[in-house]
Amino acid sequence: FTTFPGLPKWRKTHLTYRIVNYTLDLPREAVDSAFEKALKAWEEVTPLTFSKIYEGEADIMIFFAVREHGDFIPFDGSGNVLAHAYPPGPGLYGDVHFDDDELWREDKSGTNLFLVAAHEFGHSLGLYHSADPTALMYPVYNPHTDLTRFRLAQDDVNGIQSLYGPPPTSSPDGPAVPTESVPPEPGTPATCDPALSFDAVSSLRGEILFFKDRYFWRRSRWSLEPEFHLISTFWPSLPSGLDAAYEVNNKDTVFVFKGNHFWAIRGTEVQAGYPKDIHTLGFPPALGKIDAAVSDKEKKKTYFFVEDKYWRFDENSQSMEQGFPRKIADDFPGVGPKVDAVFQEFGFFYFFRGPLQFEFDPNAKMVTHVLKSNNWLYC
């Protein structure tokens, strides 16, 4: 494998991509899934995660174009050059252009979009070409590649991991996608680790979800044993290492936050049009992320916690309320200074900070219990 001169690479692990336009050769869903599958191939062997945005500037902007298309490297009609891409960086860098004079196909009856996309995304992540003819990053398109059992070659894996390292918990045969609870592997968070902290916690249709890294525990009223899953098992397009999550009951929707993006999920379905930018909720432009959030189903108010302050959002008017942010310590004494996660159950707010959990009575405005974070997991 080779990397670009100067070794350009992304300085963050969560990247966004945007499909700016579509080829007419394929249904849009086929194009969407080809790109999703191509990114997943790289996601599975690195700490990188990808999420799709629908407007604005993404790290990886994807275009279909013919001949001269604005980057001084015109395409050449059908055949020869199929596509090109730029190494990591701002603006044009990281972007991928596909020659729409090719016949893009899901199979091999034309040029396979998934295969070319997976190669080009390798460039967007910082890989140059490989001299290994079995590698995805070999420059010449191989129409005989077995698409049914596609796997990155070891050379590809060595190359991308030389830039970003292995996934946070790399199992020898690559991450499986289990249908039942994931047995704990070395490096995965231990359910009853007394030091366990959570990234985000939310109710969902009567269950409680505890998110951590790439995983989540699922605690339902009907089983005494919490289930442990990869986030990607249920929501492949969601990133790992979430910041916050909350359920709005009367919408049967859970909102999930990471960085300056948020997603709406209903059951296992990520809603179309997401992720959106958190500033569309009314946060000040300087705000980069939130720490925790909870929606009070009685009062129809949603609380967003950021550092030592919080905002309140009115679910009826769908707007951030005036007079915020306020200090967490002023209205939620005893839970701060800052919080990792929070959810509502039995009328109480349960705040999580590191390995501690604070049961807070919003009416009495006081902490009524201090517990271990993972006591909901029957530890």
Add this chain to the structure above:
Amino acid sequence: YPLNGAVREKDPSMDLLQQYLENYYDLAKDVKQFVRRRDSGPVVKKIREMQKFLGLEVTGKLDPDTLAMIRKPRCGVPDVGQ
């Protein structure tokens, strides 16, 4: 006797090769082909570099395998250089 010798037929595959080496192997655009010279002129050197990178027999010549390779669909990103 004109120094520049007989005007040779333009060879399309030589142009194809020249274009390929310029696009993907950082061959300077103004370097003309010196097929008659025995030693490894810049173009012959680039042919060797390409054949090595792409896993072909390194002959330094535009042999049929090399010609077939440069006609195959590929990625537009160069194989060497900026």
